[in-house]
Amino acid sequence: MADQAMGLRDRKKMQTARRIYRVAIELFIERGFDNVSVQEVADAAEVSKMTVFNYFGTKEDLIFRPMEEHFGDAARAVRERKPGESAVEAVRRQFLEMVAGRDPSVGLNPEPFARQVRRLVVETPVLMERAFVASQKGTRELADLLAAETGDLMCATIAAATLSAARNALVEEHHRRVAEGESPDQVAADAAERVRQAFGLIENGLSGYAVKQ
Numbered sequence: 001m002a003d004q005a006m007g008l009r010d011r012k013k014m015q016t017a018r019r020i021y022r023v024a025i026e027l028f029i030e031r032g033f034d035n036v037s038v039q040e041v042a043d044a045a046e047v048s049k050m051t052v053f054n055y056f057g058t059k060e061d062l063i064f065r066p067m068e069e070h071f072g073d074a075a076r077a078v079r080e081r082k083p084g085e086s087a088v089e090a091v092r093r094q095f096l097e098m099v100a101g102r103d104p105s106v107g108l109n110p111e112p113f114a115r116q117v118r119r120l121v122v123e124t125p126v127l128m129e130r131a132f133v134a135s136q137k138g139t140r141e142l143a144d145l146l147a148a149e150t151g152d153l154m155c156a157t158i159a160a161a162t163l164s165a166a167r168n169a170l171v172e173e174h175h176r177r178v179a180e181g182e183s184p185d186q187v188a189a190d191a192a193e194r195v196r197q198a199f200g201l202i203e204n205g206l207s208g209y210a211v212k213q
Contacts, residue, residue: 017055020045024062029116033063033124060130063121070105071138073098074163075145087146091163092199095170099191107174108184108191118175139164159202166198 023045027036038059042049056062074091081090098106104114121127143160147153173194177187 013055016047016051020047020052020055021062021066025113025117025120028063028120033059033120033127038062060127063117063127064130064134067105067117068134071134072141073105073138074160074167075138075142078142078145087159087163088199088203091167092195095167096192096195099188099195102184102188105171107171107178108188110184115175115178135164135168162202166202170194170198 020041024036024041027041027044038052039049041062042052045052052062056065073094077090077094078087081087085093095106099108102108102110104111107115107118109115121131139160142163143153143157146156146159150156170191174184174187174191178184
């Protein structure tokens with residue numbers, strides 16, 4: 001009975017957090033992030049201001065808390081890779097799995113909500129700064145992980161930055177094509193070839209790339 005009660009409480013908490021998040025995003029999209037107060041979010045979600053802070057911590061967290069884990073996706077892929085699998089192979093495999101699942105974090109979710117959130121971030125300087133810091137933190141996490149394995153911080157930093165850049169470029173390409181009218185399924189149809197090219201540059205090094213004629 002206690003376990004069932006705890007499960008019910010957890011579900012209610014999740015529902016409350018989801019409601020606050022959805023209401024906040026709708027208000028931010030409608031009026032702009034800087035023009036909406038936390039109190040207004042709380043009123044619209046029918047909770048107290050303190051409840052909003054208990055769930056999300058800060059106003060910026062109303063945007064980033066649900067997506068924070070994705071900034072560490074590359075590090076997670078490398079950390080959990082199988083014996084014999086390289087860092088490049090692990091990040092590439094994970095990215096293809098996310099494409100197959102139409103994960104919102106790689107720009108291929110069919111629902112417009114995820115794209116609206118991204119547009120909100122891009123159009124709001126304080127949120128773009130937060131996104132940059134979170135992205136850099138994810139890259140540093142990957143670099144530290146590779147350095148711990150290899151003992152070479154310099155090369156680990158280069159590898160982490162390059163892997164992160166490849167992922168970011170692929171995600172940007174997905175968003176660009178969807179914004180231009182292609183469906184997520186259309187974009188995903190040739191994603192494997194783009195992923196092969198992107199990570200191939202890293203795997204093979206940049207020798208011979210963009211040699212001026």
